[in-house]
Amino acid sequence: MQVVKYVFQPHGDDRGQLVALEEFKDIPFRIKRVYYMYDTGKGVTRGYHAHKSLEQILICIHGSCKIMLDNGSEKKVIPLEKPYEGLYVSHLMWREMFDFSPDAVLMVLASELYDESDYIRDYDVFLKHVQECAEQNAASEV
Numbered sequence: 096m097q098v099v100k101y102v103f104q105p106h107g108d109d110r111g112q113l114v115a116l117e118e119f120k121d122i123p124f125r126i127k128r129v130y131y132m133y134d135t136g137k138g139v140t141r142g143y144h145a146h147k148s149l150e151q152i153l154i155c156i157h158g159s160c161k162i163m164l165d166n167g168s169e170k171k172v173i174p175l176e177k178p179y180e181g182l183y184v185s186h187l188m189w190r191e192m193f194d195f196s197p198d199a200v201l202m203v204l205a206s207e208l209y210d211e212s213d214y215i216r217d218y219d220v221f222l223k224h225v226q227e228c229a230e231q232n233a234a235s236e237v
Contacts, residue, residue, distance in 0.1 A: 096169040099183040101152065114179050116204070123183070124150050124206040131156070131202040135195040142191040145215045147224070150206040152181040153192075158199030165189035167225035175201070187228060189221050 103121055105112045118126045132141060153162060155175035162173045166188055173182055181204075184190055192201060207213065215221045 096164065096166050096171055098164065098171055098173055100173070101181040101183065103154075103179045103181060105179045112178075122152055122181075122204055126204050126206070127208050128205040129202065130205070131200055132192070132195075133157075133200045135160075135199060135201075137195075137197070139195065140191050140193040143216065143218075145189045145221045145224075146186050147213050147215065148186045148207065149210075149213050150186060151184040152204040153184060154178065154181045154202045154204070156200050156202050158196035159194075160192055160196065160199050160201055161194040163191040163193065165191075167222055187221075187225055189215075189218065 101121070103114045103116060105114050107113065116122055116126075118124065135141065153175060156178045159174065159176040162175060162182055162184075164171050164173065164184065175182060195201070215224055
């Protein structure tokens with residue numbers, strides 16, 4: 096599994112820091128939705144889902160957290176600790192966000208508007224969907 100982490104260019108001086116993000120320049124897709132999580136309780140894990148087509152960039156703009164990514168055959172845990180780093184999460188990638196610091200703010204940039212039908216919320220259904228997609232891709236290459 097290839098993990099893609101973006102390092103955004105901070106601009107700062109004695110007044111502080113600023114990070115500007117532009118779609119198709121800093122972010123590899125059109126940004127259609129932005130949301131963020133904060134005040135996540137100790138020991139709480141978020142996510143537990145994948146998307147059929149949605150792409151995301153996760154940025155822990157304050158504090159820290161960890162992201163577990165699972166493509167159906169391999170799992171990796173990626174720490175997010177810097178406000179100028181973003182983790183790319185492709186479609187068909189199971190994700191779980193955990194180990195939030197008490198001050199963590201996790202911002203998500205999404206390629207699509209909210210659409211419940213794009214979510215896969217059952218892990219076994221996710222694994223089956225990944226397998227079906229792999230079989231379809233293999234058949235189309237023949």
